[in-house]
Amino acid sequence: MVTTTARPRPRSASPGRVPRRIPAARPQRPPRLPLPRGSRLRLAAPHRRLHAILLAVTFVVIIFAVRLVELQGIDGRAYARQATAQYLHTQTLPAPRGEIVDRDGAVLAASVDARDIVVDPSITKDSTDPTPQAIAAKLARVLHVPASRLLGPLTGSGRFAYLARGVTPQIAAAVLALDLPGVAAQPVMERVYPNGDLGAQVIGFVGTDGNGLGGLEYAYNRQLVGKPGKRTVETGSNGTVLPDGTTALVEPIPGVGLQLTLDRDIQWKAEQALAAQVAATGAEGGTVIVMRPSTGEILAMASVPTFDPAHPESAPPGVLGNPAVSDVFEPGSTAKVITMAAAIDSGILTPTSPIDVPPTLQRVGRTFHDAEPHGEEHLTLTGVLAESSNIGAILASEKIGTDRLYHYLRAFGLGEPTGLHFPGESAGMVGTPATWSASQRYTIPYGQGIAVTALQVADVYATIANGGVRVTPRLVKGFLQPDGTIDPAPPPDRTRVISAATAAALEQMLEAVTTDQGTAPEARIPGYRVAGKTGTAQRVEPSCGCYRGYTASFVGFAPADDPQLLALVVLDNPVNGHFGGAVAAPVFRDVMSFALETLKIPPTGTTPPSLPLRVSPDGRPVG
């Protein structure tokens, strides 16, 4: 603009100067005056032209300004969005789910990078070179699945289908190397369980979306899932990240890991010994629990049947739970110890109190028997427990009364969840004495007529082993923070249930069970003092609600005089033999031996006491 307005000036000025000089120099040339006069007329024109140009320029500038306001102010955001969408790409960075490790840090569940192989069927469906069949054949070789299973997704409708989920990055790279049309790989996090089905019922499993659906994976899902991050980058048309482009990065926050109290080796041994015995006895299932009575830490918790946590969808229905805490059964003789504890803790009986056990006992129109027929027997309270006499337990309970028995049943934790907070945990069933039927009053002392979980039984004996103080059982030892530190889990609750003296007396009584006179010599471990109790209970058949078959169990701890470990074995409906001392005690011995060895717990080397089991008819104890 400056140049256009400046140019006319010299032109109008020079004609003005020339005429002035010409008359002076050459006055004889007036006729040429009209020419300067004409140019003088033109001198007025630039102003108008200037105005016109100015007007035009203003007009154009106004148009520009209006358009500018329109683009930047009114539609600006939409255009900016369209533009950024072309070169800004946001990638979600999946947060790894927290690991689950055993007490020594051995990995039980971990998240690894994996790929989903996906396809756009609209590309492959009508592809002629290669044909869908050829694509399927090529993929089948890399993915190790039958080609027929791939043909469905390849020729389906829509624009997205999974060909394989959770394959390793190496396999995904091999798939991409085939350079097949429409086939791509998506990064995902895959949950893996390096030990297969080890501890599956405790650890649980996750769904395809990566959220826990069972076991501890479900119970601690909130801690285990991390927070996904995202990365926004400017990319060129070929996907290369522009070096000078803006990049926003939100780091993913990994999930918090769980350190369990489980010991991988003991867990394996428990599962393996249990599975072998379930197969050998033809039982429908079974449970093994190993725990430390002093801390409530569960070292092993195994049940049969189990499932593969990596493929929960292929498990038969009903096996995805944790039977050790969710399945209830009538405990049978293992509950007699509560009757004994009530009697001794109340000061009514002592381990050597004589109890005359008749062959049968008539109560409320029913005849009660012992497991094996016998004549009139003169037992001590210890003898009643060691020989597992139902009649003896009833007679003992009559001395203490139903209210007191109920008090101790509840004090030992029956009829309420243990405080483990495991999903699906059952409280069991212990009615108040007012709701007890006439016969229940006599069956509950020996463990029929109440329902308990395996963990509750283990908890009762752990309380006795721990000197009468009940410690809330637990499976989680600590939380593995992303920075590598471990937050210990809050300490368990401790409640005194029976006096230390009562607990010590019960320990000695339970040791008599594993003597040759007791019901479970099979549970003995050479060199160790082992205390325990068998259980052979009538089993409630869920289909008919009637008694059918048996629940065989053994629960015990070692060393008896310094209880370090407790183990419980329950077999559900064994066919080849059904006595707890015959089918469950050997499993206890195997698992306990292994656990003692693994945790390097030597024998105490003390001599076991010999409490008299029988008394002579005149009341004197006999060896």
Added chain:
Amino acid sequence: MSAARPAPTASEEPVGGLRAAPRYAALRAAPRPAPAPPRPRLRVVSQPRRAPRAPFVLLVCALLVGGLVAVLVLNTWLAQGSFTLRHLQREQQQLADQAQALNRELQALEAPEALAARASALGLVPAPNPVFRNAATGAVLGVPNPASPPPSPAASPAASTTPTPTPATPARSPSPSPHPTGPTPAASPHAAGPTAPRSPHAGTPTPSQAAGVRRSPAPSPQPSGRR
């Protein structure tokens, strides 16, 4: 230029200036045709000297070209860095994947199931009951018993429960690589009492003999095979 030009309007007043005086005299004598007064000599005024343009233009061009080249080099360099970054990131990813795969393989190998299978493939049997020897006093804790002979080699519990693709099948264990690591801790007790654990007719070994084939508290516990 202005000095050379006559100022016709300033006729009356003798404005100072030596050169002006003769001109005023001439003007006064104008009515009379004077013998051609000496006109001021006109000469072509040369244009004011300008600085030569060429160096400046060259300088600007050079700066322009230089700047462009610098930008080009810088961009190329950055792009090169971007490609290197992408390449290295891909390599890092590959190595991470590889490490992960090897880790998984290791975890499968150290699973108790796999260890037990390899132990039983080597003819090891589980101890019937734990026995310890106090390293300081030599006292044997527990009752040593001879281990039962291993079952037939075919009885391997490997395939029964583990669904993971574990490479630690018994078939692979005789390969040379696992040998130096695997059996070493388990094999050392054999040196102490080579015949005791295997022979069924070992009879009643003395405590010290049997303790030799048992584990002392010092070595790390090793999962034992299934009976």
